[in-house]
Amino acid sequence: MKNKVLLVIWSTLVTIGLLAILSFARQGTGLIGNDFSDFNDFSWRLDEFYDIVGPTKLNPIDVEEAKKNITVSDDEIERHRYRYGTLADQLSNIHDQYAQRIADAKDVGNELLEKTLIEERDMKLADIRKNFESDAHVEAKIRKEKEKALVQYLNEVKANSFSLPIAYEFTDIETGETFSSGDVSVPAIYKKQFNAAKGYFKANSLPGHYSPSDDWVKTSYYEETVQATDTDITLINSVKTFEGTVIVPKAAVAKGGALYPQYKDFNKGKFAMYIFWLLGIVALVALVSVMKFQKEWVMGTAIADWYAEVKIDVKAATLFMSALILVRYINSESYNLLNLFTHQSLERWVIWLGTFFIVGVIMTALLAFQLVNSVERWKREGVLAKDIKNSFTIQFLKALGEMFLKKSIGVQSFILLIGFFLAGIGLVGGFIDPFFFVVYVACVLFLGLPTLYIFIRRSAYLNRIIIDTEKMAAGHLNEDIKVQGRSPLAEHAKNLNNLREGVRVSMTEQAKSERLKTELITNVSHDLRTPLTSIITYTDLLKDETITPEERAKYVDILDKKSQRLKTLIEDLFEVSKMASGNLELHKQRVDLTQLLQQALAEHAEEIANSGLDFRTTLPDDMLIAHLDGQRWWRVLDNLIVNAVKYSLPGTRVYVTLRKVGETAEFIVKNITKYELGENVDELFERFKRADTSRHTDGSGLGLAIAQSIADMHGGQMKIDLDGDLFKVTVTVPTK
Numbered sequence: 001m002k003n004k005v006l007l008v009i010w011s012t013l014v015t016i017g018l019l020a021i022l023s024f025a026r027q028g029t030g031l032i033g034n035d036f037s038d039f040n041d042f043s044w045r046l047d048e049f050y051d052i053v054g055p056t057k058l059n060p061i062d063v064e065e066a067k068k069n070i071t072v073s074d075d076e077i078e079r080h081r082y083r084y085g086t087l088a089d090q091l092s093n094i095h096d097q098y099a100q101r102i103a104d105a106k107d108v109g110n111e112l113l114e115k116t117l118i119e120e121r122d123m124k125l126a127d128i129r130k131n132f133e134s135d136a137h138v139e140a141k142i143r144k145e146k147e148k149a150l151v152q153y154l155n156e157v158k159a160n161s162f163s164l165p166i167a168y169e170f171t172d173i174e175t176g177e178t179f180s181s182g183d184v185s186v187p188a189i190y191k192k193q194f195n196a197a198k199g200y201f202k203a204n205s206l207p208g209h210y211s212p213s214d215d216w217v218k219t220s221y222y223e224e225t226v227q228a229t230d231t232d233i234t235l236i237n238s239v240k241t242f243e244g245t246v247i248v249p250k251a252a253v254a255k256g257g258a259l260y261p262q263y264k265d266f267n268k269g270k271f272a273m274y275i276f277w278l279l280g281i282v283a284l285v286a287l288v289s290v291m292k293f294q295k296e297w298v299m300g301t302a303i304a305d306w307y308a309e310v311k312i313d314v315k316a317a318t319l320f321m322s323a324l325i326l327v328r329y330i331n332s333e334s335y336n337l338l339n340l341f342t343h344q345s346l347e348r349w350v351i352w353l354g355t356f357f358i359v360g361v362i363m364t365a366l367l368a369f370q371l372v373n374s375v376e377r378w379k380r381e382g383v384l385a386k387d388i389k390n391s392f393t394i395q396f397l398k399a400l401g402e403m404f405l406k407k408s409i410g411v412q413s414f415i416l417l418i419g420f421f422l423a424g425i426g427l428v429g430g431f432i433d434p435f436f437f438v439v440y441v442a443c444v445l446f447l448g449l450p451t452l453y454i455f456i457r458r459s460a461y462l463n464r465i466i467i468d469t470e471k472m473a474a475g476h477l478n479e480d481i482k483v484q485g486r487s488p489l490a491e492h493a494k495n496l497n498n499l500r501e502g503v504r505v506s507m508t509e510q511a512k513s514e515r516l517k518t519e520l521i522t523n524v525s526h527d528l529r530t531p532l533t534s535i536i537t538y539t540d541l542l543k544d545e546t547i548t549p550e551e552r553a554k555y556v557d558i559l560d561k562k563s564q565r566l567k568t569l570i571e572d573l574f575e576v577s578k579m580a581s582g583n584l585e586l587h588k589q590r591v592d593l594t595q596l597l598q599q600a601l602a603e604h605a606e607e608i609a610n611s612g613l614d615f616r617t618t619l620p621d622d623m624l625i626a627h628l629d630g631q632r633w634w635r636v637l638d639n640l641i642v643n644a645v646k647y648s649l650p651g652t653r654v655y656v657t658l659r660k661v662g663e664t665a666e667f668i669v670k671n672i673t674k675y676e677l678g679e680n681v682d683e684l685f686e687r688f689k690r691a692d693t694s695r696h697t698d699g700s701g702l703g704l705a706i707a708q709s710i711a712d713m714h715g716g717q718m719k720i721d722l723d724g725d726l727f728k729v730t731v732t733v734p735t736k
Contacts (some may be wrong), residue, residue: 007297007365013283014361015330020280020577022334023273025712031273031338036266037190045164058179059240061154070233078227080138087132088668094124099380100215146233152514153233156209165252165259170201170244179242179640186249195243206237269342276337298369300378307373319370326363335361358435376714377484419451461489465735470498477504528569531562539563586629586713593624593633593665597658600637605647611645614653622657626665626735628714631731636707637667640729643704644671649725660735665730666717677722702731707731 036042055061084090098121105114130137194201253263280300287293298304307315314408340352378384389392423444447519461484468481477500481493538555541547547555597619601608626633644654648671657668704720711718716733 003301005295006291008286009360010293010362011364011368012357014292014364015356016276017280017283017287019329019333019337019360020283022275022330024277024280026375027273027338028277031270036259036263037248041262042190045162045352049162049164049166050201052157052207053168054158054240055205055207058162058172058203058242059183059205059238061235063151063154066150066154066235066510067147069236070143072142072146073137074453076142077135077138080142087128090128091125091256091394094128096532097121122590137235150233150235160207164248165257166248168246168247170203170242172489173200173241173243183250183509184245184247184248187248187250187377189250190246194245197641201242201244204237204242205239205244207234216667225463228704249467265329265342269338272341273338276341282338284555286589295370295372295376298372305370305372305383307369308377311390311392313391313393315370315374318373321372322363322366325359326367329359329363331507343495416451416455419448423448446615458487458489461487464497465489465493468493472496472500472503477507499558501508528566529571531566534562535559535566555708575722585630587629588629590625591628591630591633593626593658593667594620595623596630597632597637597656600634600641601656603638604641607642609643611648612650613645616653616655618655618657618659620659624660624665624735628733633714634723636710639704640667641705643729644669647674647727648672649674662734663734663736664732665735668728670726670728672726673727676725677727706728 030038030040100115101115102114102121105111107115165182167183167184167186167188169180171178207436246643248259251257252259253506254260257263378387435668465481468479471479472481480497480500483490483493483497496584538559542552542555542559597617601615601617641656644656648654655668655670657670658665659666704718708718711731711733714733716731717731721728721730
C-alpha cells in the first residue's frame with residue numbers, strides 16, 4: 001500500500017510539473033509584465049472596433065452613389081429572362097396557375113373576383129411578353145432588385161456595434177471633418193494615437209478586411225460581392241485617412257464599470273497562474289530531491305507478474321496510447337488553465353480535479369509502471385528477442401504467410417476481407433452523398449451478393465467436410481466425402497477420401513498382421529517344440545541302462561537328426577531376422593548364373609531322382625553374368641529347388657527356366673502342388689508359412705521368406721503366381 005501511495009504522489013508531482021512547464025512556455029510571456037489591455041480577449045475586441053468603425057462611422061458607403069454604380073450585364077438579363085423557362089413555358093405556367101381559380105370564381109358567381117384574377121393574369125402575361133421583347137424592361141427590374149439588396153446589406157453593416165466601451169476622436173486629414181464619441185481626455189487603461197509620426201488610421205468603407213499585422217497600412221481598393229437573387233452587386237472599397245485618438249476609459253474597469261467583471265477575472269486568473277507555476281517549481285524540486293522515483297514502487301507486485309506475460313506488441317500499443325492520452329491532456333490543459341482559473345466555479349473545479357487525477361495522474365503512473373517493468377524484463381539476455389518472436393505481430397505475419405501456402409484460398413480470403421472492408425466504407429459514403437449510394441447499391445447487387453453467395457456456399461461445404469471428418473475420426477470409414485467442384489475445399493475432400501481409404505486399408509492390413517503374428521507364434525512354437533520334445537524324450541531313453549547297443553545307436557541317430565533340425569530352424573530364423581533388420585552384409589562379385597543353377601541342380605540330383613518328379617530345365621547356351629553375392633543367391637536357388645521337391649505332386653513335371661530379359665536375369669520354377677494352397681498366395685511369403693498346414697514335412701516355412709529377402713537385397717523381385725494347383729515362382733535380378 002505504501003508503494004502505491006508513493007507512486008500516486010510522484011505521478012501527481014510529475015503531472016503538475018509538466019503542466020506548469022508547458023503552460024508557462026505558452027502563456028508566461030503573455031501574463032508576466034502585462035495587464036488587462038494586453039489580454040487576448042481585449043485585443044480581439046479592439047481589432048473588432050478598428051474593423052467596423054470605418055464602415056459604420058468614419059467612411060460609410062453613400063447609398064445613392066452606390067445605386068448609381070450598379071451595373072446590369074447582358075448575361076444577367078438573359079438569366080433573368082429565362083429564369084422560369086422559355087416564353088411558351090412561362091405563359092403556359094401562368095395560364096395554368098389562374099385557370100382553376102378563375103373557374104372557381106365563375107362557378108360561385110363572384111364576378112368581381114373573376115375580373116380581378118383575369119386582370120392580374122393578363123398583367124403577368126404582358127410582363128412576361130415584355131421581358132422577351134425589351135432588354136431595358138428586364139434591366140430595370142434587375143436594377144430594382146439590386147438596389148433593394150444593396151440597401152439591406154448596408155443597413156446590416158451600419159447595425160454593427162462595438163463590444164468595448166471605447167471613446168474616440170478622428171479627423172479626416174483631407175476634409176478636416178471630425179468624428180467623435182465620448183471623452184478621450186479621461187484616464188485610460190488603453191490609449192492609441194494616430195498621426196504623421198505614429199501612423200494614420202485607414203478607415204475602410206467595407207468591413208471584414210482588417211488585420212493587426214497590416215500596421216494600419218491597408219490596400220486602397222478591394223471588392224466585395226453582395227448577392228441579389230440570381231445576380232450580384234460588386235462594391236468597391238474606398239479608404240479615408242484619419243488622425244486622432246482611441247481610448248478605453250479607466251472607469252470601464254472600475255467597480256461597476258462595463259469591463260469590471262472581465263478585469264477582475266483576468267487579475268484573479270493571472271494571480272492563480274503565478275501560484276500554479278510556483279507550485280510547479282516546488283513539484284520539480286521535490287522530484288529531484290525527496291521524491292526521486294524508485295522502481296520498487298512498480299515492481300514485484302501481482303500485476304507486474306501478470307504484465308510480464310503480456311505480448312510485447314500489446315505492451316507497445318498500451319504504452320503508445322497511454323503516452324498519447326497524457327500528451328493530449330497536458331497539451332489541452334496547458335491552454336485551458338488560465339480560463340479555468342479566470343472563470344472558476346465549484347462545478348468546473350470538481351470536473352477539473354477529477355480529470356486531473358483520472359487522466360493525468362493515472363496515465364503518468366501507468367507509463368512509469370510500463371516503462372520500468374518492460375526495461376527491467378528486457379535487460380535479461382535473450383528475453384527481448386523471445387518476446388518479439390512470440391508477439392502477436394510476428395504470429396500474424398507467419399499466419400499471413402501460411403494463409404497463402406494454398407494460394408487460391410489465400411487470395412480468395414484476402415479479396416473477401418477487402419470486399420467487406422470496402423463495403424463498410426461504401427455504406428458510410430452512401431449516407432454522405434446520394435451518388436455514392438447508387439454506386440454502393442450497384443456494387444452490392446453485382447459484386448457483394450455474388451461474393452456473399454460464394455462465401456456462404458464455401459462455408460456450408462466446409463461444415464459438411466468437418467462433419468464427415470468427425471465421422472471418419474469416429475471410425476465410420478465406409479462413406480466418401482462428397483467432392484464438389486474444383487475448389488481447394490474439393491481438393492481437400494479428395495485428399496481426405498484418399499486418407500480414409502488408406503486408413504481402411506491400413507486397418508485391414510493391421511488385422512491381417514495381427515492374425516499372421518498369432519500364426520507365426522503358433523508355428524514357431526510348434527516347429528521348435530517338436531524336435532525339442534523328441535530330444536528330451538530320447539535323452540531320457542538313453543538314461544536307461546537296460547537298452548541294447550542297437551537301440552542306443554538308433555536313439556543317438558534320432559537325437560542327431562532332431563538336433564540338426566532344431567539347429568536349421570534357429571539358423572534360418574536368425575538369418576531372416578538379420579535380413580529384415582538390414583544387418584546382413586553382401587559380398588557382391590561377378591557370378592555366372594547359369595553355372596550356379598547347374599551346381600544347385602547337381603547338389604539335389606539324388607533327391608530329385610528319388611522324388612519321382614520329372615525336372616525339365618531350360619538354360620542359356622552362354623554364360624549369364626550378374627553382379628551379386630554368389631553364396632546368398634545360391635541359397636535362393638537351393639530353397640526354391642528344395643521347395644519344389646518337397647511340395648510337388650509325385651509323378652508330375654517341374655519346369656526350371658533361366659533366361660535373360662532385357663537388363664535382368666529371370667529364374668522361373670513351375671510345378672503342380674501336392675497340397676491345396678488356397679487363393680491368398682501372398683501369405684506364402686510370411687515366416688513359418690507352409691503349404692503343409694499339418695506340418696508333417698521337414699520344412700521350416702522360412703524358405704520363400706528367405707528367398708524373397710535375398711532378392712530384395714539385390715534389387716530384384718520375387719513373385720508367386722497360382723492357377724489352381726499350378727504353382728509358379730519368378731525371381732528377377734539386375735545383370736548390371
